[in-house]
Amino acid sequence: NILVIRSFFLLLLSCIAVKTNLCFPSISASYGLGMLSLEGRLTFDEVQHAARDFGNRYQFLPLAVLHPASVSDIAVTVKHIFQKGASSQLTVAARGHGHSLQGQSQAHRGFVVNMESLKNPKIKIYSAGKFPFVDVSGGELWINILRESLKYGLAPKSWTDYLHLTVGGTLSNAGISGQAFRHGPQISNVHQLEVVTGKGEIVKCSPDQNEDLFYSVLGGLGQFGIITQARISLEPAPDMVKWIRVLYSDFKAFTRDQEYLISSEKTFDYVEGFVIINRTDLMNHWRSSFSPQDPVQASHFTSSGKTLFCLEVAKYYDHGDTDEVAKEVEMLLSQLSYISSTLFFSEIPYIEFLDRVHVSEIKLRSKGLWEVPHPWLNLLIPKSTITKFAEEVFSTILTDSSKGPILIYPVNKSKWDNRTSVVIPEEDVFYLVAVLSSALPSSTGNDELDHILQQNRRILDFCKAANLGVKQYLPHYSRQEEWKVHFGPRWEGFVRRKSAYDPLAMLAPGQRIFQKAL
Ligand code: FAD
Numbered sequence: 205n206i207l208v209i210r211s212f213f214l215l216l217l218s219c220i221a222v223k224t225n226l227c228f229p230s231i232s233a234s235y236g237l238g239m240l241s242l243e244g245r246l247t248f249d250e251v252q253h254a255a256r257d258f259g260n261r262y263q264f265l266p267l268a269v270l271h272p273a274s275v276s277d278i279a280v281t282v283k284h285i286f287q288k289g290a291s292s293q294l295t296v297a298a299r300g301h302g303h304s305l306q307g308q309s310q311a312h313r314g315f316v317v318n319m320e321s322l323k324n325p326k327i328k329i330y331s332a333g334k335f336p337f338v339d340v341s342g343g344e345l346w347i348n349i350l351r352e353s354l355k356y357g358l359a360p361k362s363w364t365d366y367l368h369l370t371v372g373g374t375l376s377n378a379g380i381s382g383q384a385f386r387h388g389p390q391i392s393n394v395h396q397l398e399v400v401t402g403k404g405e406i407v408k409c410s411p412d413q414n415e416d417l418f419y420s421v422l423g424g425l426g427q428f429g430i431i432t433q434a435r436i437s438l439e440p441a442p443d444m445v446k447w448i449r450v451l452y453s454d455f456k457a458f459t460r461d462q463e464y465l466i467s468s469e470k471t472f473d474y475v476e477g478f479v480i481i482n483r484t485d486l487m488n489h490w491r492s493s494f495s496p497q498d499p500v501q502a503s504h505f506t507s508s509g510k511t512l513f514c515l516e517v518a519k520y521y522d523h524g525d526t527d528e529v530a531k532e533v534e535m536l537l538s539q540l541s542y543i544s545s546t547l548f549f550s551e552i553p554y555i556e557f558l559d560r561v562h563v564s565e566i567k568l569r570s571k572g573l574w575e576v577p578h579p580w581l582n583l584l585i586p587k588s589t590i591t592k593f594a595e596e597v598f599s600t601i602l603t604d605s606s607k608g609p610i611l612i613y614p615v616n617k618s619k620w621d622n623r624t625s626v627v628i629p630e631e632d633v634f635y636l637v638a639v640l641s642s643a644l645p646s647s648t649g650n651d652e653l654d655h656i657l658q659q660n661r662r663i664l665d666f667c668k669a670a671n672l673g674v675k676q677y678l679p680h681y682s683r684q685e686e687w688k689v690h691f692g693p694r695w696e697g698f699v700r701r702k703s704a705y706d707p708l709a710m711l712a713p714g715q716r717i718f719q720k721a722l
Contacts, residue, residue: 235288237268240280244273244321254299254316260577261653262307264714266314267294271321275398275406275432278317282430283404285315285710295713295720296402298430300343300373303366305580306680308426308714309373317430319343319372325433331356336438337395342372342431349436350558359441359554361387365476365611366561372431376712377678378423378626380615380636382474382518385466388619391422391626393437399429402706406432415623420701423626425679426712427698428705442520445473445557446533447550449494450542451480451505451512455594458513461540462614463587463633465517472536474518479598479610484508487548494548501545511598513612515542518557577643577653581660582677586631587614589672593637596670601662607641607652625698627675627691636677639663687717 237246248268255263272278285294295314302309310316322343329338329352336358340349346360347367353359363381364374375397379390387393396410399421407429409418420428452458458477465471480486486507487496496502519536521529537547568574585593602610614635620628628634639660643653667674681687688695702709702718709718 235292235294236284240284242270242273242277242280244271244277246270246281251316254302254318255310256302257305257307257309258303258578259305259307259580260575261305261579262310262714264307264310264312266297266311266316268315270315270317272317272319273321274324275322275400278322278400278430278432279404279406281315281317281404282400282402282710286402286404286708290708290720293720295710296430297712297714298342298372298426300370301345301368303369303373304714305578305678306714308680308712310714312713314710314713319370319430320345322432327352329353329356329358329438331358331438338436338438340371340434340436342370342375342398342433344371345369346371346374347559347562350555353438354441354555357441358438359558360390360393360436361439362390362393363558364390366565367559368562368565371434371436372426375422375431375434376424376426378620380677382476382516382613384615384619385475385613386471386473386619388621389615389626390436391624392619392621394422394434395437396433396435397421397431398433399431401429402708402711410435416701417705419621419623420625420705422621422624424701425625425715425717427625427715427717428701429711442473442554443522444520445552445554446519446521446529447494447552447557448472448517448519448533448537449490449546449548450515450537450540451507451546452515452542453510453512455513455591455598457541458515459587459590459614459635461515461542464539465536466614466616466633470532470536472517473520474516476516476611476613478514478516479602479605479612480507480510480512480514481598481602481605481610482507482509482511483605486512487546490548494550497547497549498545502548505543505545515540520554573642573644576645579641579643579653579656579660580678581639581641581663583637583663583667584629584675584677585635585637585667586629586673587633587635588631589670589674590614590635592670593667593672593674596666597637597663601659601666602639607643607656609638609640611636611638611640625701627679627694629673629675631673638677682716684717 251266251269254269255265295311297311298317299309300319320343322341327340362383364379365381465475614633617632641656646652709720
């Protein structure tokens with residue numbers, strides 16, 4: 205009995221030590237980490253930051269965080285863990301800016317690679333020639349790439365709505381925004397990658413070299429390798445943006461116009477939209493950034509008690525082209541059937557337009573409302589079922605849009621490459637619907653969060669029951685059976701790629717697709 209009690213206490217002490225990482229010299233020794241020759245540093249004590257993400261719902265403490273100074277630091281560490289074999293149970297997660305929602309960039313008792321420490325290569329623009337491009341580190345933030353490329357009058361073509369995300373983080377998903385209908389997602393705008401595989405090998409890949417690894421990694425949820433470098437396509441950047449919002453009360457008219465705009469040659473440069481359910485004072489809120497075309501008419505329009513659909517479009521232009529662009533915009537708007545009194549517009553520099561969500565971030569941070577739980581739900585919905593989805597979800601399930609924006613916009617499948625790992629619906633046109641709720645603190649505990657999670661569950665259950673052919677974007681499942689359904693006929697290919705590039709299933713454990721070892 206004494207022996208049992210003694211072992212119990214020893215076990216308890218070691219658990220406490222591991223949980224608080226008090227035993228880091230012995231961790232380092234037992235895993236032989238002290239032997240590694242690194243230019244950067246490995247920390248065992250300052251690891252709390254790596255256990256957090258934007259979703260603010262899951263927190264898994266890693267054993268250690270690597271702050272790499274070079275690609276070799278990442279390769280050496282991954283190879284070392286790989287050579288320990290399956291028995292070590294150690295896993296490795298690349299952490300970009302940690303803006304995942306459900307712990308995807310975390311590694312419970314594993315290693316987190318803090319990709320933002322990797323400053324090599326410095327952002328390098330190749331502006332000569334017909335097809336300019338930029339070489340960047342996988343841990344670079346898109347906002348920094350934009351700032352640097354603008355110095356050459358250039359910019360990447362495809363974006364996310366928010367730019368304080370890393371290249372490796374968005375390329376592991378897809379990277380979608382209002383330019384995707386024309387240029388495809390960010391993963392369609394990459395020429396070449398450098399990747400550290402789950403075996404610790406450093407491999408260059410592109411459509412012409414190690415093609416299978418290249419397409420595996422794009423949209424690959426971090427499963428096949430750590431992106432350490434990317435070569436991204438650039439285009440001439442405009443000076444300014446005409447940014448326009450108009451409202452619809454008829455969903456069919458709204459989607460008809462959106463679909464028309466994404467199918468036309470002569471169209472806007474950015475097409476998005478969002479749903480407004482029972483908002484009071486909407487127009488006054490807009491007036492801080494937009495001007496109504498007709499202030500008197502606009503002041504008579506009320507949004508309260510209504511479900512409205514806002515088409516948001518933008519046209520890029522240079523300073524010299526003001527008159528021409530005004531005519532073009534007028535022509536495009538004349539073909540649409542929005543409620544005429546609801547035309548609002550704004551003209552801002554290109555960088556301000558692309559970095560627009562950061563303005564909201566600053567405001568929310570100042571009120572302590574940025575670091576709240578974010579139970580977001582992102583769905584890709586085929587064109588043929590979007591009306592059925594809208595009829596149920598925007599009237600019965602979601603009864604107001606006060607918890608955060610509800611984005612809705614279509615993209616063209618022809619701009620997505622089916623050799624990448626991302627899973628999308630079967631049809632030529634499909635919609636992104638993003639229900640971006642924040643669970644604000646309430647005096648009654650977790651009620652708000654539970655309520656939003658329940659709504660999300662109802663939406664997913666409805667999609668399944670009605671057989672809408674929906675796929676999750678930024679997918680989250682906790683059981684492999686669910687992942688199999690998500691991948692459908694592509695599951696076997698995904699598993700084959702996993703065995704080839706990360707045979708011990710060490711990488712990105714926070715996605716919960718595979719368990720070390722396969
Ligand atoms: P992390 O959260 O750090 O990592 C995400 C996943 O990628 C993890 O599994 C991680 O292990 C893996 N990973 C990270 N870096 C690498 C790497 N170098 N190599 C391999 N794997 C890696 N998405 C859109 O498409 N469009 C949007 O408009 C959009 N807007 C957003 C707005 C906000 C405010 C937020 C918080 C997110 C938004 N997203 C959007 C989602 C975002 O693109 C993803 O969550 C993305 O993964 C975040 O990038 P990150 O650098 O924070 O990645």
